[in-house]
């Protein structure tokens with residue numbers, strides 16, 4: 127779906143190192159903040175919580191009365207924000223769980239259309255889904271009573287059937303609902319009621335409320351900007367630093383002439399190959415290799431001269447320069463690709479399945495995968511900025527499947543060869559074509575479901 131607005135995060139930094147005392151005061155808030163969140167997760171994150179989290183006043187009231195409130199003595203400006211943030215995570219989890227169950231229902235071949243209808247109906251309304259999960263009698267919204275009657279006639283008022291279907295829902299939820307938890311405690315969110323931008327002497331910076339009432343700490347900032355939205359402050363105690371994240375709303379550009387559907391495949395040598403066989407970021411591998419080589423040689427020198435601090439500094443500066451060069455190159459080539467391909471939609475392979483978080487110990491240690499993550503982030507961002515639809519598709523076996531006949535093929539060097547039908551194609555182009563094909567199917571599927 128093309129988006130017209132999106133958020134970009136910008137950062138603000140402290141100008142001078144923070145005192146140990148100020149760091150401690152910030153850490154105190156961060157610790158309490160995550161305690162409150164964990165408390166909310168634990169108390170309302172399960173199926174029981176489902177009866178209370180919509181619309182949320184019950185939680186707010188209960189939390190006001192809660193022991194943890196008096197125990198921690200966290201100022202309200204932080205306490206309620208932590209509550210709402212945790213509540214937001216819980217609701218987001220329910221949205222995902224429900225979506226995933228609806229998909230499972232659609233895919234399930236053992237259910238009759240009537241049974242599917244019953245299940246979807248039960249998931250849609252408050253008083254149904256939440257009551258079933260908690261073993262309560264369902265409450266049908268008045269205006270839906272007629273529909274409910276028809277659905278029950280369809281499944282023939284059989285209580286065995288009803289029970290079977292309800293149990294199915296409970297099972298599906300149990301399978302998907304995770305215990306939410308945060309163990310970070312290295313930062314917290316703050317609204318305008320907890321901070322104020324201003325001057326302290328000649329320094330521009332931000333005043334932040336602490337647990338001591340009416341006492342704010344002042345952090346001088348490297349820039350003179352002031353914002354009026356919800357911020358997130360991350361504490362880096364070992365460096366006496368903080369980083370403030372500010373979400374900035376931006377308008378996306380809309381290109382009327384961008385009408386193409388483009389499949390792409392990312393690579394460590396050639397950055398992007400399209401389904402049309404065009405390559406962007408041809409020198410990507412080369413630049414990356416220079417960086418890796420420099421790091422390898424420097425590491426050897428460093429091992430020999432451990433106390434050469436000047437050398438270390440020079441190394442860091444040069445490494446940063448090479449990294450910046452690589453990042454500039456990535457941006458520039460993504461821009462060129464978008465400019466030339468004029469895509470309305472971009473399809474690309476996601477991480478292989480069974481590896482949903484994109485995390486695999488074996489491969490995650492290599493620099494390459496990290497760079498791939500960086501490339502994807504950049505690509506996703508550029509798509510947002512230009513109202514281009516970004517679609518990740520199932521990445522499993524995408525390089526070994528024949529785009530023409532679907533058989534499993536092989537590649538020799540860079541050429542994909544299908545023994546079934548004789549198709550030969552550049553390996554990356556074949557993968558990009560598959561990405562496009564899978565993406566189109568995926569979109570068709572989702573039109574049917576909704």
Ligand SMILES: [Zn+2]
Nearest residue numbers: 528531544547
């Ligand atoms: Zn084939």
